[in-house]
Amino acid sequence: MDKLLITGGTRLNGVVRASGAKNAALPILAATLLTKELITIKNLPHLHDITTMLELLGSMGCGVVVDEKMSVQLDVSTLNNCEAPYDLVKTMRASILVLGPLVSHFGKAVVSLPGGCAIGSRPVDLHLRGLEAMGAKISVEGGDIIASVDGRLKGARIFFDKVTVTGTENLLMAATLADGKTILENAAREPEVVDLAECLISMGAKIKGHGTDTITIEGVESLHGTTYPVMPDRIETGTFLVAAAITGGKVRVIDTNVKSLEAVLSKLEEAGAKVTCGDNWIEVDMEGRRPDAVNISTAPYPAFPTDMQAQFVALNSIANGVGRVIENIFENRFMHVDEMLRMGADIEVSGNTAIVRGCERLKGAPVMATDLRASASLVLSALVAEGDTKIDRIYHIDRGYECIEEKFGALGAKISRVLN
Numbered sequence: 001m002d003k004l005l006i007t008g009g010t011r012l013n014g015v016v017r018a019s020g021a022k023n024a025a026l027p028i029l030a031a032t033l034l035t036k037e038l039i040t041i042k043n044l045p046h047l048h049d050i051t052t053m054l055e056l057l058g059s060m061g062c063g064v065v066v067d068e069k070m071s072v073q074l075d076v077s078t079l080n081n082c083e084a085p086y087d088l089v090k091t092m093r094a095s096i097l098v099l100g101p102l103v104s105h106f107g108k109a110v111v112s113l114p115g116g117c118a119i120g121s122r123p124v125d126l127h128l129r130g131l132e133a134m135g136a137k138i139s140v141e142g143g144d145i146i147a148s149v150d151g152r153l154k155g156a157r158i159f160f161d162k163v164t165v166t167g168t169e170n171l172l173m174a175a176t177l178a179d180g181k182t183i184l185e186n187a188a189r190e191p192e193v194v195d196l197a198e199c200l201i202s203m204g205a206k207i208k209g210h211g212t213d214t215i216t217i218e219g220v221e222s223l224h225g226t227t228y229p230v231m232p233d234r235i236e237t238g239t240f241l242v243a244a245a246i247t248g249g250k251v252r253v254i255d256t257n258v259k260s261l262e263a264v265l266s267k268l269e270e271a272g273a274k275v276t277c278g279d280n281w282i283e284v285d286m287e288g289r290r291p292d293a294v295n296i297s298t299a300p301y302p303a304f305p306t307d308m309q310a311q312f313v314a315l316n317s318i319a320n321g322v323g324r325v326i327e328n329i330f331e332n333r334f335m336h337v338d339e340m341l342r343m344g345a346d347i348e349v350s351g352n353t354a355i356v357r358g359c360e361r362l363k364g365a366p367v368m369a370t371d372l373r374a375s376a377s378l379v380l381s382a383l384v385a386e387g388d389t390k391i392d393r394i395y396h397i398d399r400g401y402e403c404i405e406e407k408f409g410a411l412g413a414k415i416s417r418v419l420n
């Protein structure tokens, strides 16, 4: 199993390009199931999760042609089954995103019920309840979600008890081909939801209100092909900006979306970073200073994103003062803490709150990645720790960060991948 070997103590300095957003690419690839016309999706990140989604579409009989720049052309006209099998779904929960498009376009779907994952039980009850409200017949047998509808789904008014990103995305996609109007209330406002909506609109969907908590969709008979570039990854961008802050360095992230990280940028400024922005770049300059501890409370967009929580626990672990981090979205998203304690961090977790007392230096140690964003926070901790850190199980990192050692290496980090 690959490991990352990092020697800490270098201030990062330089320019790095943001890759396409994993969490926009996954629903957009699923949306290609809504038309039989050719679709080209550009700016896809070269990540394991993207490969898994392309494998899933291929296993349904779709034509998948990937070029060297990770643009992909999809041909759904050759689809010959509507199944998402357990062996693929268990490796990537986001496979659930094919459910809405399959039922809406083909009238049926068999999708393995995604299990929980390291960060929580991750139920999909809101996805299923929404599809039932639109007239789908849903049953769960032998671990599979079996969904079907005679004719077309019907437009419906759907209120989400909880803000759910992929739940909003699944029902947004399903509603584009439904008969009549669908109103999604208490919908997710994440930029990735907006990117999906913009892609659907480029395919001929009639959508209004995306980016707000109420999305209205007028169903159409059919959608046509499109060529669509995926938005830049705001969480990867935020991770590199925190890397500058934690090492006292200066990093500019280019080809990124300045408007999707307001809550994160304001916390970086509160931590003492100098933050500047251009049309498509964001720069953090820590000017060699140690950051000040900040308090974080995660919530749906536009509030502070849960996917940046672990990175700020790492920042607080070497900051001046004490930072309180409250995780309100997932029930078990502090697994990075136990690994950081091995590096000398002073963190106390009680329920959904972590109290982080900043210390002068962390010490390198062998640690283990547990989930995608937790593993990124271990890289950040290792960058600023004394000595060597070896991070095991880095397949978690490869799911969400493209060429991580090349990108951090280009910023001056002493980082290499140890193959074994």
Ligand code: EPZ
Pocket (backbone or CB within 6 Å): 023, 026, 094, 120, 121, 122, 123, 124, 125, 126, 127, 128, 162, 163, 164, 165, 166, 167, 306, 307, 329, 330, 331, 372, 373, 400
């Ligand atoms: C998406 O997951 C992202 N994944 C996650 O990113 C991200 O952390 C999360 O949104 C929150 O922003 C993708 O977009 C592929 P939710 P999702 O449904 O949609 C509860 C990463 O690191 N809920 O918004 O699965 C749920 O338990 C990943 O890239 C229900 O109760 O998250 C959670 O407490 C990790 N019933 C809350 O809602 C449901 O039917 C928010 O979950 C659905 C969700």
